[in-house]
Amino acid sequence: HFAHKSPTACTWATGETPAHLEAKKIFRDSFVARGIRAEVEFVVPSLPNDRRADVMVWCPSGRRAAIELQHTSIGIDEIEKRAFSYAREGIAQAWVTFLRPNVLADAEARGGGKQGNLFIERYSPRPFERWANAFHFGRLWFYDRTRKALWRGRFEQHNIWVEPSSWYSPDGEEMSAGGFSRVSKRWKELTLWGPHSIDTVEISIEHRKAWRTDRYHIPQGQVVRLIADGDPDS
Numbered sequence: 001h002f003a004h005k006s007p008t009a010c011t012w013a014t015g016e017t018p019a020h021l022e023a024k025k026i027f028r029d030s031f032v033a034r035g036i037r038a039e040v041e042f043v044v045p046s047l048p049n050d051r052r053a054d055v056m057v058w059c060p061s062g063r064r065a066a067i068e069l070q071h072t073s074i075g076i077d078e079i080e081k082r083a084f085s086y087a088r089e090g091i092a093q094a095w096v097t098f099l100r101p102n103v104l105a106d107a108e109a110r111g112g113g114k115q116g117n118l119f120i121e122r123y124s125p126r127p128f129e130r131w132a133n134a135f136h137f138g139r140l141w142f143y144d145r146t147r148k149a150l151w152r153g154r155f156e157q158h159n160i161w162v163e164p165s166s167w168y169s170p171d172g173e174e175m176s177a178g179g180f181s182r183v184s185k186r187w188k189e190l191t192l193w194g195p196h197s198i199d200t201v202e203i204s205i206e207h208r209k210a211w212r213t214d215r216y217h218i219p220q221g222q223v224v225r226l227i228a229d230g231d232p233d234s
Contacts, residue, residue, distance in 0.1 A: 019098070019145045020071045026148055027055045027067055030198045036060070046089055048081045053091075057203060064091045065203055065224045069143060071098040073126050080217055083135070087221030092205045094224035095132040099142040099151060107192070114233075116191035118151075122158060123190035134211070135218050139234065141226055142192070149195035150226070152234050158187040196228040203227070 024040045031038035042056035044066070053066040066086055070079075079095075086093045107118040125133070133140040133155055140153040164179035204227055210220040228234045 017071060020069060023069050023071075023098075023143055023145065023148075024054050026198060027069070030201075031055075031057050033199070042066075044085070044089060044091065047085045049078075056091075059203060059205065061205075063205060063222070065094065065205065065222075066091050067094045067096060067224065069096050069098070070128055070132070073128060076127055076131055076216065079128060079131055080219075084219045087219035090222065092222035092224045094141070094203075094226060095128075095135060096141045096143050096150070096226075097126075097129050097132060099144045101146070103190075110191075112193075116154070116193050118192040120190040120192070122187045123155075124186055125155065125188055125190075131216055131218075134216055135208075136223065136225075137208070139225070144195055147195050149197055150201060150228065151192045151194035151196070152226075152228060152231060153193075154191045155188040156191070158184045158189045160184045160187075193231050193234070194228070196231065200229040201226050202229075 028038045028040045037058040039056050040054065041052040043051050044053055044056075045051055047053070054069045055067040057065045057067065059065060068082070083093060083095075103120060103123065104118065107120050110116050110119055129140060133153075138154060140155070142151045142153055143149075144151060159181040160183075161181050162178040164176065166174060166176040169175055204225040206223045206225050208218070208220065208223045211218045226234060
């Protein structure tokens with residue numbers, strides 16, 4: 001077993017919690033119960049800092065799939081170093097974020113299908129969540145520690161209405177502003193499908209091309225697509 005370095009030497013190890021440890025075991029046990037080999041904290045020597053994958057799954061085809069359960073907010077640089085290491089090793093990867101406990105409190109219930117099961121009008125994604133959403137082609141998965149289940153999420157832009165206003169300049173000229181909507185930089189609209197039992201979620205592996213913007217650098221490689229029973233768009 002590869003021991004954790006101290007948090008001062010390994011920022012990836014910072015914030016290891018009982019909820020995180022429990023989630024890793026739940027994922028592993030779900031795959032093992034279906035006859036699929038899976039291990040927690042599997043050592044991948046080429047990974048930076050903490051060299052363990054949260055959960056490593058061996059698909060029937062023989063390909064390896066790493067599932068990373070992200071429960072703390074860390075820098076994009078650290079995420080990308082780890083993602084590029086997996087890509088160089090030919091390991092497919094999935095990035096799952098923990099659902100914040102208060103998110104569902106104000107969610108609007110919906111009827112399912114294309115509309116989703118829950119809708120949050122204003123959600124402020126953490127930088128890591130924005131990165132993972134881009135990495136997974138707009139399919140972001142959340143782990144619900146209360147239900148011990150998964151939700152599939154989709155972000156859409158949130159528009160803010162700027163109230164109209166008017167005033168007079170020192171020269172007596174009437175001035176006006178507002179009366180339009182603009183796209184919020186902070187807020188997104190979040191639609192959720194679920195909750196899905198982890199026991200019903202299957203793995204498919206896709207290939208993606210490298211993609212680079214001024215904010216993100218996503219590697220070419222194998223991507224894990226999680227597919228939930230009863231969620232045809234997952």
